[in-house]
Each structure stands twice: as C-alpha cells, then as structure tokens.
Amino acid sequence: MFKRRVVAQSILVGVLSGCLGWATTVQAQDKGLIGVAMPTKTKGAKALVIASIDGTTLSNALQKAADKGIKVFAYDRLIVGSKNVDYYTTFDNFQVGVLQAQSIEKALGLKEGKGPFNIELFGGSPDDNNSFFFYDGAMSVLQPYIDKGKLVVQSKQLGMNKVSTLRWDGSVAQARMDNLLSAYYAKKRLDAVLSPYDGLSIGIISSLKGVGYGQAGQPFPVVTGQDAEIPSVKSMLRKEQYATIFKDTRELAKVTATMVDDVLAGKKPQVNDTKTYNNKIKVVPSYLLKPVAIDLSNYKKELIGSGYIKEEQLQ
Structure with a gap:
C-alpha cells in the first residue's frame, strides 16, 4: 500500500x-x-x-x-x-470494499443460495482512514450472508479491532493466517478470505500453500485483494488469488x-x-x-488495454 x-x-x-x-x-x-x-x-x-x-x-x-x-x-x-x-482526492473506498465482497459473493454463488461456506476476514492498517471504508463496504455485502448462516467466520473474529493489519504488513497477515488455519481449520475447509490489499493477499496465500491449499483436491479459497500489483496479477493467472481492485x-x-x-x-x-x-x-x-474489480475475465482489457501494466511484465 x-x-x-x-x-x-x-x-x-x-x-x-x-x-x-x-x-x-x-x-x-x-x-x-x-x-x-x-x-x-x-x-x-x-x-x-x-x-x-x-x-x-x-x-x-x-x-x-x-x-x-x-x-x-x-x-x-x-x-x-x-x-x-482543504480538499481530499481519493477513490470511492467504500465501493472498493463492496467490489471485493461481491467477488466472493459471485465466486461462491451466494446469490443463488449456495452455502454455507467458511470465511475469514482481514482488515487494513488501523492508522489508515481508508481501511475502515474498505471493511465497512465489504461487510455491507457479507454481513447479511453471515447473519443467515451462509457465511461462517469460524474464528468469530469480526470488526476492525480484531482483523486489522498494522502498516499493511504482509508478514503480519501471513502470521495471522497461520494461526487461524491451525486453530480453526485443521479439519475444516476455508472457502474464502476477505483481503483488502494485494500485499496482504500474497502473505495469506503463502500461508494457505503451507497447509496444502492449491494442490489436487484442495483448491485455494476465494482470496480478494486491491491495487492490481503485478505479483498479485501473476497470482491470479496461476489461479491462486481470485480477484483484485484496480485504482x-x-x-x-x-x-x-x-x-x-x-x-x-x-x-x-x-x-x-x-x-x-x-x-x-x-x-x-x-x-x-471509481475503482474497478479485476478478475481473469477482464484483466487484459482493464490493465493491459489501458497501458497500466505491460503484458511482458506478467511473463
């Protein structure tokens, strides 16, 4: 970040x-x-x-x-x-969170009534005002599914006071994911991870790989992100990270x-x-x-077509 x-x-x-x-x-x-x-x-x-x-x-x-x-x-x-x-320029940060959550909603088929699925939540740095907008935007979509039991947070860790990641540090996110997997998912599958930033997503995915996700019979959870950073776009191409947000x-x-x-x-x-x-x-x-949700269906148009990323950077 x-x-x-x-x-x-x-x-x-x-x-x-x-x-x-x-x-x-x-x-x-x-x-x-x-x-x-x-x-x-x-x-x-x-x-x-x-x-x-x-x-x-x-x-x-x-x-x-x-x-x-x-x-x-x-x-x-x-x-x-x-x-x-006097003035502030930024992206619609609440909408960023909405788009991240909608990626999870789409990938899991929640609108079609599928579930229940297990999910864990990660937030941004608590000293960054944007983090609260990202989280609130995401929860505006996810909370109704949690209330209905279609999404289950096995750790029961909800709220920025419990899920924030100081300084947007990917190693901190990875360590927390390690702990969550050990404590709550030894015998359960994790289906989705709300990650507000690509730098956290990479650490989260490393943790998931460490316990066997991404191997035959154990596909990765739906992992979100933000910023369309090259390592995460490459991860998407490997079908590890599911989506990111382009700003x-x-x-x-x-x-x-x-x-x-x-x-x-x-x-x-x-x-x-x-x-x-x-x-x-x-x-x-x-x-x-306006932010734009990116997945494998539109990354070429939005990222490469706009000149934001060169195709050779993804090789």
Whole structure:
C-alpha cells in the first residue's frame, strides 16, 4: 500500500511539473509525510499536496501551512484531526470494499443460495482512514450472508479491532493466517478470505500453500485483494488469488493536479462528495474516483488495454 502511494505521488509530480508547469519539491519525513509543494514564481508555496503514510501525525505542520495561507490537499489517504485540510482526492473506498465482497459473493454463488461456506476476514492498517471504508463496504455485502448462516467466520473474529493489519504488513497477515488455519481449520475447509490489499493477499496465500491449499483436491479459497500489483496479477493467472481492485493512480494524479491548478488560479475546484469524509474535525470536500474489480475475465482489457501494466511484465 505504501509502495502504491509512492508511485501515485511520483505520477502526480510528473503531471504538475510536466503538464501544468508548476515547479515541485518533494519531501519525505520519518513521521510519515510525503509532500509535494508547488512554489510560486515569487516566494513560498501556495499549495501542499500530502500523501500521508500516517494520517494522524500532521496537525502542527498543517497549522503552520494554514498560517501562511497555503491550501492543503490530502492525496489518497485522509489526514485526520486537523481543520486545515482543504480538499481530499481519493477513490470511492467504500465501493472498493463492496467490489471485493461481491467477488466472493459471485465466486461462491451466494446469490443463488449456495452455502454455507467458511470465511475469514482481514482488515487494513488501523492508522489508515481508508481501511475502515474498505471493511465497512465489504461487510455491507457479507454481513447479511453471515447473519443467515451462509457465511461462517469460524474464528468469530469480526470488526476492525480484531482483523486489522498494522502498516499493511504482509508478514503480519501471513502470521495471522497461520494461526487461524491451525486453530480453526485443521479439519475444516476455508472457502474464502476477505483481503483488502494485494500485499496482504500474497502473505495469506503463502500461508494457505503451507497447509496444502492449491494442490489436487484442495483448491485455494476465494482470496480478494486491491491495487492490481503485478505479483498479485501473476497470482491470479496461476489461479491462486481470485480477484483484485484496480485504482488507476494516473487518473487520481490528473484530478488532483486539475484541482490544485484551479485553486491557485482562484477558481473553485470540482468535487463530487461533501458528506462522506469526516476527519474528526470537519467534513473534507472530496473528489472520488471509481475503482474497478479485476478478475481473469477482464484483466487484459482493464490493465493491459489501458497501458497500466505491460503484458511482458506478467511473463
């Protein structure tokens, strides 16, 4: 997840400098800030775009920016606990979770009344506001099946306080999957795993392989993911991971750059959401892009056809 944010930021820098002509500077700090400042032709920055690693540690820095009249854009991850966030650009994170859960729903035939099936749930990092939207979106689809007994969480581990994965660490997810398999699935089959991110999915799949999934007579559970990372797309081609979510960071960069350019030109930028993203101090005006569910039926069209991934990268 961190890697995708770094890539997304580098794309944004290219759009701002190459297409709009803004001078850009990039700073990284151990506290979790990747910032892109657009200096004016005179002195000082007029806008600050922040792709935050930890969205909870920036209040003092943002107050200093506000004192200087600098407009602040949260990029991909919402910055919480500060009134000094002017705009937010991201994908529809609730819909990301919905699409992940719908992949499970489709693969298991839940709409057709099939079941019961065993499922385990994984969440993202608890310091990432997006994680809660992913989880809530997924559970809006899965919870009714759990309530009806069509999906069974043998561990009974539900809720972000129990299923979160700090720092989106794949090794942490793998260790938790090891424990779940040992404690609850020694004599039961696991049919699905809700994984919110490809980096976790790879670790989860490694754990599953370790106890025999993927061999004859023991197919992999339905494992979801997010970000269409190359290792996970390759895993899909091997019929290990079932699906991922494509979030075109090129489009996110374009939207953000356009909004920045509008603000600095004295115009009101276009937003399409003014209700969803409350950072615990204020609702931040946002622009949400649409995510796309990817499986073997459409990966060529969506990923290769769009130029996001080259076919030779999947060899």
